[in-house]
Amino acid sequence: MLASLALLLSFPQESTEPWPVTGLPREDLVCEAILAEAEKDNQVMDHLRELVDGIGPRLTSSSNLSEAVSWAEDRFLDFGIPNVRRVQWGEFPVGFDRRLMQGRVVEPIKMPLILATRAWSPGTDGSERGPLLLGPSNDEELEASRGSFQNSWVLLTGTKSPRFDSDADNFRARLGKFFDEEGIYGTVRIARNELVLTGGRYKIDWNDLPTRTQVTIPKEQGRKLAQFLEAGEAVEVEFDLDYQFTEGPIPQWDVLAEIPGSDKADELIIMGGHLDSWDGATGTNDNGTGVATTMEAARLLAAAMRETGQQPRRTIRFMLWTGEEQGLLGSLAYIRQHPEEMERISAVLVHDGGTNYLSGLNATPLLLPLFEEILEPIDRMVSAYEGDEIRFRIKEVDTLPLGIGSDHDSYLRSGVPGFFWNQAGESNYTYVHHTQHDIYDNAVPRYEEHSAKVIAMSAWRLANMDQMLPREDILNRNRENNRSSRNRKMLGVFLSEDDGLLIDRLVKDGLSEKAGLKPGDRFTEIAGQKLSSQGDLRRALREDEDIKQIAILRDGKTLKSTFNWKEKTATPLEEEMVAE
Ligand SMILES: [Zn+2]
The missing domain is CATH 2.30.42.10 (PDZ domain)
Structure with missing residues (x-):
């Protein structure tokens, strides 16, 4: 509930009249049943563990992601969600799986290496052990060292990184050609800090697969190795990167699970996250947490409906997109394939900001009075938490922000009210986002349990209000029209x-x-x-x-x-x- 309004108007909560703007009940039996079920048995962390530790990272085009699609379908069915299906949105040219990714220093000390390599890039042929050398830093050194780099790893120290496949007449291009001719195992790059990030380019050709192995290690380990080399000590390293390319096309799917509506069954509320991840760690915060809360919300809601015998007015769709990390591919393609759905979607809410708890939503001036009523049970739930920092707040905005970079953006660009949950808490998203730290242990159970309840209750309330959410001001860049938000009258x-x-x-x-x-x-x-x-x-x-x-x-x-x-x-x- 909006703090500024709450301060001046206290709502009459005892009344049995429905809320005036949305027609929603003040005492919502389904919301109460959701909370009772969550109190008894909140399974959000079980879903998360099954997904990120049981299946693992879920790169789009990987066999893990296919397994995750089947797993999600099975789980939704287990929860009693009646309509579960996958929708193919496209295909990737080449599949990619990592079976093993490890590296270590053998000489002059023994030390395991923290590392990342890009997705859809080559690993090693078995375990490749050899000297780690500093690359030549000018043409003279290059000529003098011909023949000495075969079967070695090359530590790149900043400015002298090679450019491969370049005909340019410069040292970096000559260095690239030199390494190819020498037959090095691969290059080792030092990251800017202690985080090693995983990205990658999926548009590759089965008949011309990438061939150069490029490893990144964190700054501190990289500096240590550079110091040995600069002091003239011999360094030996070993990498075992067992990666597999699969000839495509590899079909890709979004997963949809629907609770059918009653009198407004044609209209949709969509709650979701993305099932795919990068594969440098286990894709826990990005976006296992959003998948787990979406699934637990589905389970809680299904249980609450059984308990109360109630059905939503609109259809509630839980949706898990894939191809998100490569540019919202699964949501954009789905929207292109289903343009007729857009005017029937009341709202899309995406949980993709990591493990921090859902702390509120943005609302435009037209949405604000609706949200005050829709989200009131969440407000009440949060005020009943004891000894806990968790808060919930509707934030007034002129327009809904575009470009946050998750699947709600795809809908927002099509004119559908798309929301990215606001989140708060103690987790540092930068530390885990696309890094080696994105693992199960860096999820916060208390936050996850809270967020699943928020999603379940929001879905239910949005599905039952009298009207669809207005969309006139969600993308309105004309601030004059939104002046009422500036001068609220108390x-x-x-x-x-x-x-x-x-x-x-x-x-x-x-x-x-x-x-x-x-x-x-x-x-x-x-x-x-x-x-x-x-x-x-x-x-x-x-x-x-x-x-x-x-x-x-x-x-x-x-x-x-x-x-x-x-x-x-x-x-x-x-x-x-x-x-x-
Ligand atoms: Zn994400």
């Missing part, structure tokens, strides 16, 4: 829990106090609009004009004042003049 009161229009207390120096309003006064009209609920009140306040007449009822009489939010003034309350 009445300067706390409203009663039981009657959303009745003043309980006044805020010191607020406009209501300036006008002479008192506890017990009840708002009846704003800017000529009759009020029958707090939703009416908030809607009337949100309208543009900075000056509005306010009417209240006190002792059976109507009193009026004019509030001016721009000047922060209010005229003294006056009894309504009745025409004679």
Whole structure:
């Protein structure tokens, strides 16, 4: 719930009336059942372990990813999700699997090496052990060292990295050609810091596979080896990189699991993450955590529906995309193949920011009043947490941010409200993102358990509101149209829990106090609009004009004042003049 509103308006939670803007129930039995099930048996960490330790990293085009697609389908079916299917979105030219990736220093000390190599790049032919040498740093050295690099590893120390397959007339191009002619095992590059990152280019040709092995090791280990070499000590290293290329095309799929809706079954709510990962570690934070929370949310929701006998109004689709790391390929291709779905999708929510807990969502001015009602059960859940830093907050934005770089972007570009959950917590995403540290032990169970509940409840609430989410202002770059978000108008009161229009207390120096309003006064009209609920009140306040007449009822009489939010003034309350 938005802090600034919560401060001034306290919602009447006892009422059994549905929420005024969305028609959602105030006491949501399914949300309660989700929480009860999660309390009894939250399985999110089990899903995560099965995926990232049981199956492992999931590079798009790898056999691990195919296994993960089947695993996800099976698990969704186990949870009782009725409609589970995979949709092929495309194919990769060549498959790539890493079976083993290890390296060590043999001389002058024994030391295992931390390392990365790019995906779809070659490994070694069995274990390749040989001297580690510094490469030549100019043409003279190059000519003098001909014939001495065969079956050796070459430590690249910064400026002198070779350029392969280049006809340019410069030293780096000559160095590339030299290494090819010499027949080196491969090159060893030193990373900028202690993180070794995995990336890679998938557009390769089966008939012309890459042939040069290029290893990256972290800065500290690299410096140590460079010091030995610079001191004239012989260094011997050994790498065993057992990689396999598979002739394509290799078909790629997104996984879809749907809970069918009832009266609005054509409309969709999509909750998801991406099943693929880079393969330098086990793809835990990116994006095993998002897969695990999506799956646990599906399980919790299915259990809660069985418990209560309720069904969502819209269809809830849990979606696991692949090819995300190569440029949102699985979501973009799916959207191209299913353009007719776009106008029926109310919202897409993507959890792809690692293990930190889901801490809120962005909302545009049009979304804000809806989100206050949709997400209210989450707000309540979080306020009941004890001794815990977890918070939940709706953040007001002019437009939804594009370019965060996950699958919601693909939808947002098609005009569909696409959200990337805001996240907070103690995990340092930079430390794990695409690095050697992205492993199961760097996921935080408490956060994962929280996030699964947030996703389950949000899916349910979004699916049951009266309307689809408005999309008029999600990508609107014209700030003038969004001015209402800038000048929110506060009445300067706390409203009663039981009657959303009745003043309980006044805020010191607020406009209501300036006008002479008192506890017990009840708002009846704003800017000529009759009020029958707090939703009416908030809607009337949100309208543009900075000056509005306010009417209240006190002792059976109507009193009026004019509030001016721009000047922060209010005229003294006056009894309504009745025409004679
Ligand atoms: Zn990701």
